[in-house]
Amino acid sequence: MVNMLDAIKEAASYIERKITNKPQIAIILGSGLGPLVSEIEENEELDYRDIPGFPVTTVEGHDGKLVYGKLAGKSIIAMKGRFHYYEGYDISKVVFAIRVFKAMGINNLIVTNAAGGINKEFNPGDLMIIRDHIGLFAPSPLRGENIREFGERFPDMSKAYGEELVNLCKDAALKESIVLREGVYAFAQGPMYETPSEIRALRILGADAVGMSTVPEVVVARHADMNVLGISCITNMAAGILDQPLNHEEVIQTAKEAEKNFIALVKRVIHDWEVSK
C-alpha cells in the first residue's frame, strides 16, 4: 500500500501541474452550496476521478470536482462535493483533499456546510459563522501514526476557528446587509438525522447547529496550522425543534434559497481577506 503522505504528495503534484496560479484560498462547498462555482472567473475544473488517490463522491446533490480560478480578485480552488464519513470512507480519505491543499502550499481554508438549527433563535435559510465545534462524536482523522510533516501529535484546538477570520466574516456580513448568526457546530455521523432526544442532548452540550461534515476536515486543517473559516447554512430546524419530519430535499431546497446571500458573503470575505501566507 502506498504510504499516505506519498499519496497526498502525488495528488498535490498532479493538481499543481494542471494549475497555473497557486490558489491562495481553498473552499469546501457544502450540500446545495455548489452553485458558488459559477461565480469563479477564468475557471477550470478537474474531476476527482482523474486525480490520483482522490476518493469519489456518492451523495446526491454533490458532484465531484475541483474548480479553480479567480473569485473576488483572489486565486481560489473550490471543492464541489466533499467526502462524508457516512459514505463509508476511511476517515483518512474524508480529509485527504485538505491535506492535498496543504501540500500544495495553501494555508487558508473556508469550510461550508448545510446544518440543522438547534438554537431556537435561528431560522431555516440563516447563515451561521462557526465559532467552535463539538467533535466528540466524530472519528478522529489524526488517529494512527502522526504525519509530522503536517503537525504535532497532540495539536491544540482551542482556537480552531481564527478570531480574526470570524471578525472579518462578521464585517463582511454587515457590509452586505446579511444577517449572520454565530454558534457552535456539532458533528453527527449520519446519514440518519438525529432523534429529538439527541438534539436536546446536543443543545445541553452547547451546540447551536448540527451536521454530518466539517469537523474532521477542520481538525486536519488545524493540525497543519491552516487558517480556517467555517460557515453553516441552516437548512432546517433540527429534529424535534419543530413538529415535522426532516428530509434531504428540504435541505437542498433551503440551501438553494440561501444561495444569493451565501455567495455574496463568501465573495466579500475573500475580497477583504488579506492573505499573508
Ligand code: HPA
Ligand atoms: N442534522 C444533521 N445534518 C444536517 C441537518 C440536520 O438536521 N441538516 C443538514 N445537515
